[in-house]
Amino acid sequence: MSTIHPTALVQPLASDGPPTLAKQARTQNGHRPARTEPAAVRIALTLIALAFLGLFIGLPLLLVFVEAFKRGFAAYVAALSDPDALAAIRLTLLVAAISVTANVIFGLVASWAIAKFEFAGKSLLITLIDLPFSVSPVVAGLIYVLLFGSQGLLAAPLQAWDIKIIFALPGIVLATIFVTFPFVARELIPLMQDQGTAEEEAAISLGASGFSTFFRVTLPNVKWALLYGVLLCNARAMGEFGAVSVVSGHVRGLTNTMPLHIEILYNEYQFGASFAVASLLALLALVTLIAKTILESRLAEEEPR
Amino acid sequence: MSIDVVNITKTYKGFTALDAVNLHIPTGELVALLGPSGSGKTTLLRIIAGLEWPDSGEVRFDGADALNRSVGERNVGFVFQHYALFRHMSVFENVAFGLRVRKGADKLPEAAIRAKVSELLALVQIDWLADRYPAQLSGGQRQRVALARALAISPRILLLDEPFGALDAKVRKELRRWLRQLHEELPVTSVLVTHDQEEALELADRVVVMGKGRIEQIGTPGEVYETPATAFVHDFIGESLSLPADVRGGRLFLGERAIALDSQGASEGPARLLARPHEVDLADPAQAPFFGKVLAVRTFGPIRRADIQIVVPSGHVVVEAAVPFGEGLEIGSQVGLVPRRYRVFGAQA
Amino acid sequence: MATATASRFTFRKPSVIPGFGLTFGLTLTWLCLIVLLPLSALFLKTSELSFDRLMVIMSNARTLHALQISFGLSLAAAAINLVFGGLVVWVLVRYDFPFKRVVDAVIDIPFALPTAVAGIALTTLYAENGWIGSLLAPLGVQVSFTPLGILVALVFIGLPFVVRTVQPVLADLDAELEDAAASLGATRGQTIWRVVLPTIWPALLTGFAMAFARAVGEYGSVIFIAGNLPGVSEIAPLLIVIRLEEFRYADATAIASVMLLASFVLLFIINRLQHWAESRGGRGR
Numbered sequence: 006m007s008t009i010h011p012t013a014l015v016q017p018l019a020s021d022g023p024p025t026l027a028k029q030a031r032t033q034n035g036h037r038p039a040r041t042e043p044a045a046v047r048i049a050l051t052l053i054a055l056a057f058l059g060l061f062i063g064l065p066l067l068l069v070f071v072e073a074f075k076r077g078f079a080a081y082v083a084a085l086s087d088p089d090a091l092a093a094i095r096l097t098l099l100v101a102a103i104s105v106t107a108n109v110i111f112g113l114v115a116s117w118a119i120a121k122f123e124f125a126g127k128s129l130l131i132t133l134i135d136l137p138f139s140v141s142p143v144v145a146g147l148i149y150v151l152l153f154g155s156q157g158l159l160a161a162p163l164q165a166w167d168i169k170i171i172f173a174l175p176g177i178v179l180a181t182i183f184v185t186f187p188f189v190a191r192e193l194i195p196l197m198q199d200q201g202t203a204e205e206e207a208a209i210s211l212g213a214s215g216f217s218t219f220f221r222v223t224l225p226n227v228k229w230a231l232l233y234g235v236l237l238c239n240a241r242a243m244g245e246f247g248a249v250s251v252v253s254g255h256v257r258g259l260t261n262t263m264p265l266h267i268e269i270l271y272n273e274y275q276f277g278a279s280f281a282v283a284s285l286l287a288l289l290a291l292v293t294l295i296a297k298t299i300l301e302s303r304l305a306e307e308e309p310r
Numbered sequence: 311m312s313i314d315v316v317n318i319t320k321t322y323k324g325f326t327a328l329d330a331v332n333l334h335i336p337t338g339e340l341v342a343l344l345g346p347s348g349s350g351k352t353t354l355l356r357i358i359a360g361l362e363w364p365d366s367g368e369v370r371f372d373g374a375d376a377l378n379r380s381v382g383e384r385n386v387g388f389v390f391q392h393y394a395l396f397r398h399m400s401v402f403e404n405v406a407f408g409l410r411v412r413k414g415a416d417k418l419p420e421a422a423i424r425a426k427v428s429e430l431l432a433l434v435q436i437d438w439l440a441d442r443y444p445a446q447l448s449g450g451q452r453q454r455v456a457l458a459r460a461l462a463i464s465p466r467i468l469l470l471d472e473p474f475g476a477l478d479a480k481v482r483k484e485l486r487r488w489l490r491q492l493h494e495e496l497p498v499t500s501v502l503v504t505h506d507q508e509e510a511l512e513l514a515d516r517v518v519v520m521g522k523g524r525i526e527q528i529g530t531p532g533e534v535y536e537t538p539a540t541a542f543v544h545d546f547i548g549e550s551l552s553l554p555a556d557v558r559g560g561r562l563f564l565g566e567r568a569i570a571l572d573s574q575g576a577s578e579g580p581a582r583l584l585a586r587p588h589e590v591d592l593a594d595p596a597q598a599p600f601f602g603k604v605l606a607v608r609t610f611g612p613i614r615r616a617d618i619q620i621v622v623p624s625g626h627v628v629v630e631a632a633v634p635f636g637e638g639l640e641i642g643s644q645v646g647l648v649p650r651r652y653r654v655f656g657a658q659a
Numbered sequence: 660m661a662t663a664t665a666s667r668f669t670f671r672k673p674s675v676i677p678g679f680g681l682t683f684g685l686t687l688t689w690l691c692l693i694v695l696l697p698l699s700a701l702f703l704k705t706s707e708l709s710f711d712r713l714m715v716i717m718s719n720a721r722t723l724h725a726l727q728i729s730f731g732l733s734l735a736a737a738a739i740n741l742v743f744g745g746l747v748v749w750v751l752v753r754y755d756f757p758f759k760r761v762v763d764a765v766i767d768i769p770f771a772l773p774t775a776v777a778g779i780a781l782t783t784l785y786a787e788n789g790w791i792g793s794l795l796a797p798l799g800v801q802v803s804f805t806p807l808g809i810l811v812a813l814v815f816i817g818l819p820f821v822v823r824t825v826q827p828v829l830a831d832l833d834a835e836l837e838d839a840a841a842s843l844g845a846t847r848g849q850t851i852w853r854v855v856l857p858t859i860w861p862a863l864l865t866g867f868a869m870a871f872a873r874a875v876g877e878y879g880s881v882i883f884i885a886g887n888l889p890g891v892s893e894i895a896p897l898l899i900v901i902r903l904e905e906f907r908y909a910d911a912t913a914i915a916s917v918m919l920l921a922s923f924v925l926l927f928i929i930n931r932l933q934h935w936a937e938s939r940g941g942r943g944r
Binding site: 041042047050051053054055057058060061062063064065066068069072111114115117118119121122123124125130132133134135136137139140141142143144147148149150151152156157158179182183186202205206209210214215218219237240243244245246247250251263264265267268271276279280283286287290291293294295297298 | 671672674675676677678679682683685686687689690693694695696697698700701703704743746747749750751753754756760762764765766767768769770771772773774775776777778779780781783784790791811814815818847872875876877878879883896897899900903906908911912915918919922923925926929930
C-alpha cells in the first residue's frame with residue numbers, strides 16, 4: 006500500500022511541460038495561457054510548498070549530519086567504532102541480508118503464481134500479501150511475542166526444545182520479514198501482469214523448460230523492478246524500529262540493531278554518538294533514494310509497450 | 311506433416327468456443343482459419359499448437375496422437391499475434407533461443423547455432439538487424455524476427471496467429487506475398503488465423519470459414535466465394551445483398567407474392583435470398599422478381615452503386631445493387647432487380 | 660504434461676506454463692506462516708479474555724486517552740498533509756523551478772529515513788534549544804514533548820503518501836479539460852475548483868486515508884518527540900509496548916486488536932477509494 010508505482014514518478018518533460026516562472030512574463034498582449042495562474046500566485050505557491058518541504062523534510066535531514074559531526078570527526082569515528090555500535094551494525098546487516106533474501110525468493114515465487122496464471126481468489130491473495138503494510142509495527146512485534154514469548158501459545162514446545170526466538174535473532178528476523186513482507190512482491194506483480202504470458206508461451210513452444218523459461222525470459226524482463234524492490238525492502242529492513250523494538254529485548258551488543266542502538270544512546274543523553282549512528286542510516290536513505298531515481302528510468306523500459 | 315483435428319470441443323465457463331470441430335489438413339498445405347472474433351479460430355490454433363487443451367476430441371500429426379505431447383515436444387513453430395519477442399534479447403538471440411535451450415544430445419555447438427541463425431535471418435531478409443533489440447524494430451521487421459524464431463526449431467508445422475494484424479495496410483500486402491513464397495520454399499504445413507477475408511483468399515490453398523465455434527465451410531478461395539455453403543459464409547465473404555423470403559411447396563415467396571426464381575431445394579419455411587451486388591441486373595419493375603424505390607446513387611472510382619428500398623412483409627429493407635455506367639437512375643423512381651446468380655438458404659443454413 | 664481431460668479442473672484456467680502448484684503452494688504456506696498465523700494468534704489471545712475483562716481494559720481512562728490521541732492527531736496530521744501535500748503536488752507538476760528533480764526526490768525521505776532517525780532529528784529540531792524550537796519558545800509555543808510534537812512527526816511520515824498518490828493523476832490530467840473550461844468562460848479559480856479538483860479528489864482522499872492509516876500505527880518517529888505523558892501525549896502503540904513491559908499481556912492484546920481492526924477497516928476503505936479513483940481516472944478518456 007505504501008509503495009509508489011515506478012511510473013508515478015515520471016515527470017512530464019520540459020518541451021510542452023509547465024511554464025517557467027520567468028517565461029510567463031513574456032506572453033503576448035499580457036494574456037496568459039488558460040492553463041496557469043498569475044506569476045505572483047505561482048511564485049507564492051512555490052515558495053510556500055518549498056518552505057513546507059524545507060521545514061518538515063530538509064531541516065531534519067540536515068540536522069542529523071550537523072549533530073553527528075558537532076563534536077568533530079574524531080568523536081564521530083569514536084562513536085561508530087564503539088564495540089556496541091559495531092555489534093549493532095553487524096546485527097543490522099545480518100538481519101537485513103536474511104530478510105531481503107527471504108522476501109526476494111517469496112516475491113519471485115508469489116509473482117510467478119499470481120501474474121502468470123488465472124485462478125479463483127487472486128485479488129484476495131494480493132490483498133493478504135499487502136496486509137503487513139497496514140499493520141502497526143508495534144502490533145507486528147506483539148504477534149510474535151504472543152506466539153513465541155515466555156507466555157506465548159508455543160512457549161511450552163519451545164522451552165522443551167530450548168529454542169529462543171523472542172529476545173533473540175530469530176524474533177528480530179521474523180519481525181523484520183513481516184514488516185517488509187510485501188516490498189518485493191508489490192514491485193513485481195503489477196509489472197509481470199502487464200507483461201503477460203506471451204513471451205513465456207513463446208519460450209515454451211520453442212522447447213524451453215519451465216526453469217529455463219523463468220531464468221532466461223521472465224527474470225531478465227523484471228530485473229530492474231526486482232532491484233528496485235530489493236532496495237526499498239533493504240532500506241526498511243535496516244531501519245525498522247517499532248516491530249524490532251518489541252521482540253528484541255534490547256540486550257546491548259547482542260540484540261540491538263542500529264535503530265535500537267540510536268534509541269539507547271539518545272535516552273542516555275549521548276546525543277553526538279546517537280546522531281553519529283543515525284547519520285549512517287540517513288546516508289543509507291539518501292543512497293537508496295538516489296539509486297531509486299536512477300532505477301526509475303530503467304523501470305520504464307520494462308513496461309510493456 | 312499432416313494435421314487431423316477430430317471432434318474437438320472446448321468450453322470456457324459455459325461458453326462454447328469450439329463445438330465438435332473436424333478438420334484434415336494435408337502435408338504441405340497452407341490453410342487459413344477465417345472468421346469473425348469469437349468464432350473459435352484462435353482457440354483451435356492454440357489447441358493444435360499445444361498451448362491449450364480441448365475438453366474432448368483428438369489432434370493427430372501424421373496420424374500420431376499429439377495431445378499427449380506438450381507444446382515443447384510437438385515441434386511446431388508458433389508466430390504470436392503481437393510477436394512475443396523477448397524484449398531483453400537481441401534479434402540474433404531471439405532467433406537462437408530455441409536452439410540454445412536444447413539439452414543433451416540435441417544441443418548444437420555454438421558455431422552451428424550461429425550458422426543456423428544467420429541462415430534464418432538471411433531467409434527472412436533481416437540479417438542486417440541481428441544486433442538490434444525488438445524495441446528498435448518496425449512492425450514488419452518484428453514480424454520477420456518472430457517468423458525466423460519460430461522456424462529456428464525446424465518445425466514441420468507452422469502456426470500463425472493473426473500474423474499481419476498489427477501492421478499497416480501496405481506492409482501487410484507485401485509481407486503476405488512474401489509469406490506465401492516462404493511457405494513454398496519450406497517443407498512445412500502452415501495454418502494461419504485471420505479475420506481478414508482478403509488475406510485468407512489471397513494467401514491460402516484452402517480456407518476454413520468459422521463462425522460461433524463451428525466450421526461453416528472448407529474449400530479453396532474460389533469455392534468459398536463462388537459457392538458459399540451457408541448464409542453465414544455468403545454474408546461474411548464478399549459483399550452480399552440479402553432479402554427475406556419464404557419457401558412454400560418448393561416455391562419462393564416474398565410475402566404473399568410468388569417469385570419466379572428457383573428455391574434451390576431450400577427447406578420449407580422462412581428463408582433468405584442472397585446475391586452479390588454486382589450480379590444483380592436492373593430491369594423494368596413490372597417484370598422483375600423484386601422491385602423498389604431508388605434512395606441514393608453513389609459513384610466511387612470505377613464502381614457505381616444504388617440504395618434500393620424494397621417493401622417486404624416486415625416493413626422494408628434497403629439493399630445495395632451495382633449500377634452500370636450509362637444507366638440513368640432517378641432518385642425516387644421505381645426499379646426492378648433481377649439476380650443473375652443467387653443462393654437461397656433455409657432458416658437452418 | 661496435461662492431457663485432454665486435465666482441463667476439467669476449474670480452480671484455475673489451464674496453461675502451458677508450468678509451476679503453478681509449486682509456486683502457489685509456497686506462496687500460501689509462507690503467507691500463512693509469516694502473516695496469517697501470527698495475526699490469528701492475536702485474535703486467539705483476545706478471544707481468551709472474558710467480555711467483562713475486555714470492557715474493563717477498553718474503558719480504562721489511559722487506554723481511551725491513548726486511542727483518542729492516536730486517532731485524533733492522525734486525523735489532524737492527514738488533514739494538514741491533504742492541504743500542503745496537495746499544494747506540493749500542484750507546484751511539482753505544474754510549475755518549473757530550480758532543482759525541481761531534487762525537490763521531487765526529497766519527498767520520499769520520510770519513506771526511506773528510518774523512523775528512529777526521524778524521531779531524534781525532529782525532537783532536537785523542535786526542542787527549546789533547537790533550530791526551530793528556539794524560535795518558537797519566545798512565542799510561548801512548545802513543540803517537543805507535547806501533543807504538537809506528535810502532530811509534527813505524523814505530518815512528516817504521512818506527507819509522501821498524499822504526494823505520491825495524487826502526483827500521477829494530476830500529471831495525467833488532460834490539459835484540454837482546462838482549456839475547454841476556460842473557453843466556456845470559466846475563471847481560473849472556477850476551473851480549478853469545478854474541473855481540476857473533482858478529477859483529482861478520489862486520489863487526494865486515497866492519499867489522505869493512507870497517511871491516516873500510517874499515522875495511527877506509527878511508533879518510532881513519535882515516541883522521542885511525544886513526551887509520553889499518560890493521558891496527554893501517550894499514543895496507543897506506545898501503551899501496547901508499556902503494557903507488554905509490565906507483563907500485562909491482556910491489556911496489550913486488547914489494545915492491539917482494536918488497532919488491528921482499525922487497520923483492516925482502513926485497508927478496506929483505501930481499497931474502495933482506489934477503485935473509485937481508477938474508475939474516475941478512466942472516465943472520459
